[in-house]
Amino acid sequence: MKFIETQALHAWLDKLAQEVTLIAPTAVGPEKKAPGSRNPAAQGQQVFYRAVSDSSQIAWDFTRTVISAREHFMPKTETLFTIETGPDGETVLHETKLERPRVIFGIRPCDARGLRVLDAVMLEQEPADVYYAERRRNTTLVGLSCPQMWEDCFCTSVGGAPNASDDVDILLTQVEGGCAVQIVTAKGEELATGMDLQEVEGLELPQPKLNDQFETPTEQQWLASFNDVYWQRVGDRCLSCRICTYVCPTCRCFDVRDETVVTPTGERIVRRVRAWDSCQSVNYRVHAGGHNPRANLEQRLRNRFYCKFHYVPVDYDVAGCVGCGRCVTACPVNIDIREVLQDLARRELA
Amino acid sequence: MIEDIRALARELLEKSTVECVIGYEVGPTGRVRPAFVYEPAGVERLIFDARCYHNLVTYLTRRNKPRKKGEEVPTTAVLVKPCDARSLQVLLNENQVQRDKVYIIGVACPGMQNADGTPELRCTRCDQRVPLIYDVLCGEPPEVPAVTDTYDDVERIEALPLEERLAYWLGELDRCIRCYACRQACPTCFCSVCEAERDDSLWVGIADRIPEKAFFHIIRAFHQAGRCAECNACEAVCPMGIPLSLINRKVAKDVAQMMAGYRAGESEEPTPLVTMLTGEEAIDEIH
Amino acid sequence: MSEANPMRPYLGTLVGTKPLATNIRLFQVELNDPEDREKFSVWKPGQFLFFSVLGVGEAPFGFANIPERGPVIEVAINKVGHVTRAIHALPLGATVGIRGPLGNYFPLDELKGQNIVVLGGGIGGAPLRPVIQYILSHRDDYGHLTIIWAARSPDLLVFTDEYDEWRAAPDTEMHVTIDRPVEGWTGNVGLITQILEEVAPSAENTTAITCGPPIMIYFVGKTLGKLGFSEDQMLTTLEARMHCGIGKCGRCNLGEKLVCKDGPVFWQSEVSTFLESFL
Numbered sequence: 001m002k003f004i005e006t007q008a009l010h011a012w013l014d015k016l017a018q019e020v021t022l023i024a025p026t027a028v029g030p031e032k033k034a035p036g037s038r039n040p041a042a043q044g045q046q047v048f049y050r051a052v053s054d055s056s057q058i059a060w061d062f063t064r065t066v067i068s069a070r071e072h073f074m075p076k077t078e079t080l081f082t083i084e085t086g087p088d089g090e091t092v093l094h095e096t097k098l099e100r101p102r103v104i105f106g107i108r109p110c111d112a113r114g115l116r117v118l119d120a121v122m123l124e125q126e127p128a129d130v131y132y133a134e135r136r137r138n139t140t141l142v143g144l145s146c147p148q149m150w151e152d153c154f155c156t157s158v159g160g161a162p163n164a165s166d167d168v169d170i171l172l173t174q175v176e177g178g179c180a181v182q183i184v185t186a187k188g189e190e191l192a193t194g195m196d197l198q199e200v201e202g203l204e205l206p207q208p209k210l211n212d213q214f215e216t217p218t219e220q221q222w223l224a225s226f227n228d229v230y231w232q233r234v235g236d237r238c239l240s241c242r243i244c245t246y247v248c249p250t251c252r253c254f255d256v257r258d259e260t261v262v263t264p265t266g267e268r269i270v271r272r273v274r275a276w277d278s279c280q281s282v283n284y285r286v287h288a289g290g291h292n293p294r295a296n297l298e299q300r301l302r303n304r305f306y307c308k309f310h311y312v313p314v315d316y317d318v319a320g321c322v323g324c325g326r327c328v329t330a331c332p333v334n335i336d337i338r339e340v341l342q343d344l345a346r347r348e349l350a
Numbered sequence: 351m352i353e354d355i356r357a358l359a360r361e362l363l364e365k366s367t368v369e370c371v372i373g374y375e376v377g378p379t380g381r382v383r384p385a386f387v388y389e390p391a392g393v394e395r396l397i398f399d400a401r402c403y404h405n406l407v408t409y410l411t412r413r414n415k416p417r418k419k420g421e422e423v424p425t426t427a428v429l430v431k432p433c434d435a436r437s438l439q440v441l442l443n444e445n446q447v448q449r450d451k452v453y454i455i456g457v458a459c460p461g462m463q464n465a466d467g468t469p470e471l472r473c474t475r476c477d478q479r480v481p482l483i484y485d486v487l488c489g490e491p492p493e494v495p496a497v498t499d500t501y502d503d504v505e506r507i508e509a510l511p512l513e514e515r516l517a518y519w520l521g522e523l524d525r526c527i528r529c530y531a532c533r534q535a536c537p538t539c540f541c542s543v544c545e546a547e548r549d550d551s552l553w554v555g556i557a558d559r560i561p562e563k564a565f566f567h568i569i570r571a572f573h574q575a576g577r578c579a580e581c582n583a584c585e586a587v588c589p590m591g592i593p594l595s596l597i598n599r600k601v602a603k604d605v606a607q608m609m610a611g612y613r614a615g616e617s618e619e620p621t622p623l624v625t626m627l628t629g630e631e632a633i634d635e636i637h
Numbered sequence: 638m639s640e641a642n643p644m645r646p647y648l649g650t651l652v653g654t655k656p657l658a659t660n661i662r663l664f665q666v667e668l669n670d671p672e673d674r675e676k677f678s679v680w681k682p683g684q685f686l687f688f689s690v691l692g693v694g695e696a697p698f699g700f701a702n703i704p705e706r707g708p709v710i711e712v713a714i715n716k717v718g719h720v721t722r723a724i725h726a727l728p729l730g731a732t733v734g735i736r737g738p739l740g741n742y743f744p745l746d747e748l749k750g751q752n753i754v755v756l757g758g759g760i761g762g763a764p765l766r767p768v769i770q771y772i773l774s775h776r777d778d779y780g781h782l783t784i785i786w787a788a789r790s791p792d793l794l795v796f797t798d799e800y801d802e803w804r805a806a807p808d809t810e811m812h813v814t815i816d817r818p819v820e821g822w823t824g825n826v827g828l829i830t831q832i833l834e835e836v837a838p839s840a841e842n843t844t845a846i847t848c849g850p851p852i853m854i855y856f857v858g859k860t861l862g863k864l865g866f867s868e869d870q871m872l873t874t875l876e877a878r879m880h881c882g883i884g885k886c887g888r889c890n891l892g893e894k895l896v897c898k899d900g901p902v903f904w905q906s907e908v909s910t911f912l913e914s915f916l
Contacts, residue, residue, distance in 0.1 A: 080644050080645070081645060083691045083692055090732075091648055091691060091732040093645060093646070093648070093691075093734075095642065095645065121884070121885060121887075122885055125884055125885075125898075127641065127643040127883055128641075129643070129644070129885055130641065130642045130643075130644075131644075252885070252887055253886060253887035253888055254880060254881075254885070254886050254887070255880055255886070256644075256694075256695070256880040256881070256886070257694055258689075258690075258691065258692050258693055258694045258695075260692060270691070270692045272644075272691075272695075274644075274880070277880075277886075277888070279887070279888065284878075284888055285877070285878055285888060286878060287876065287877075287878055288696065288717040288718025288719075288720070288721060288878075289715075289717045289718070290717075291850070291851070293851065293877070303890070306892075307887075307890070310893060311890060311892070311893040314893045315893055315895075
């Protein structure tokens, strides 16, 4: 088993930050706010995947980040192109410049697994989205195993594992004195050439503490439950906000709009942007004429569950949920995806 | 107290006085959440204690319409704490909820507590223990010393030099992800199309940038002027931990100063800061 | 990366426009680059495009003509939202953006030898015009053609100046109806389902192609069923709000189907379970 000492790992990361855009879990925001609050977000700093300039900014003992790593592949907002006027008065569309190579360090196995869904939709289903493809090509993933499944995590119930190496280029697992290193892909191999690796005989990976595994509904149970009053009952307490979809590593819905902005220097920029959107929003499906085919809250709520567990698997042959638990933790009214799955899985089919 | 609430809820459901009772329950992982009880047997799920911070009034506007065309608006019973009752009064004043379609179960408020058992900050500023409006009151109001809200939290921000104040808010709003949970949790934010989300908006685009976010939060605060009952729902649901109630409290403080101590939802008159359409326009124009 | 960027529109010029009905105009666009024109002129009846007013936004519309009737691209656009308002305000010669051709198309090759019933409601007639044009251009390949055209009122009927041409085509009948009586209107009055029941086309060796508001598609489907049509003899084209047209943005789903990628053309059997929730 390969091994890197903590100090060598930090040195490597410090050097890496000079060469590429290094994105890593880092604590953001003021030491706030209402300690002890029932709002988990208000209890202290929160950890996000952010560009860091050296290893000291990395939060090593984080659980999971508030927003998944998808924000670095499908940014919350991106410019598709600017609309400019050429020298002869003609219209010119100018596309955004490429970014420099990136390494996402410390991505959790579930977040990396979430990219399978985004890959299936944005990359593998033709035509590929060039913006996503470019970021994906340009990025190497260095995963960090979870030493345990955290509160609300259920990756093992949807096919994942806290120490899965399947979706990263290199996987690190914290052990005494440093990290065990598993090199998974050729891309990882190339990146690892800069690491001061040692070969340690008999180094064993610690077994993460697991949460209870549960049964998820069968295909038949999903099909039989579409028109069930159950969705109205769960929908009763749903606020129709977008938290669950925005913290989710596999949600990918976006909106596109043209906008004109005037910069502080007075420059006028006309551009087409796309930004995250959410199927939970009441306006999501509204036609220009005002017709809304998904006007009821429970229809929207149901869509989120069916998208993850029926539509995505049927359309792309990939699991739509990675069990990261973010939506469970963040839902202000405790709509718990695990509870919904178990409720449906317990149903008897007529 | 909880036995009183359960007995009342059971009676309301058994006699079909109401279609549904909205209260609180404990979810399977121990978290307190809103509960919707339709069957008398379901009242056993109901709880009430210092963890029941959600403002359930926010669910009433969406229930204030027939489920299908031609059907009657169902009657709903709802548990309200004193601050929740103030937001309900605002909705009644603004014709968003019909008084005869809501059965108000007032609860004597013990003051809400944080997860670690300390009192919620907002509750230390409040000595209201009995809702101003209810059909039935459950529980004995605890004796608490009179307190006056000094808006010291707002004043601390006001005292900062402009540059620092700006930096503070830009830093906070930078984390906003435009999930609109604050708006959705807010009982008095009920527009069917939000100004921040119009397709044809000239004011605000879809981008996740500080100007858009600041626009949304500031416009929301202005729309809440004289209407926000300071129930803290917006701040309690923010996944980014942004101190949103500070913005609304700043407006509430200014309103109180300008208008002889006016506080939202304490009278049956709509806030003097809102122009009300009357008669038939009222419902048509707002929806 | 612009080479194959599906989110980047081709640039074109608005070369013609004429009124079709109240708030509905036909817009004719020619792509600026001859290479783009070449690549683009393979669209099929039923497909759609995104029309951009650059700086305002883009929206999806079905093609209203076939390439053989080109070379310009025609779309019929109802002024309802902020993009369509901007399109209606464009001067001739304006630069516009066009993305496409997108989506699937009516399987007209598979329907050769069959009788065809075309049912269009209001602006829903626009994506059916290429079907009619195609059948009329390949008249011997198809059996009897029945066109049933409906609108709420006479001023909302589209392509009225072409009805004579359609009626005059061999083995073709056309019925026009409006929902409610209007002074000066001497034609049929009644919902499209009523006229459909009266005309009662035989289901034998026949496919019905419907486009209109979802509620019309739903009830026309029921009426066709009464006339003996199975769901595999009913084609429909759906509209949905969408932002990409290529199966990425997620919002146009109807169950596991995406209107943009798996549609917009569907067999009734593919969508009937979802139509009710679409109303």
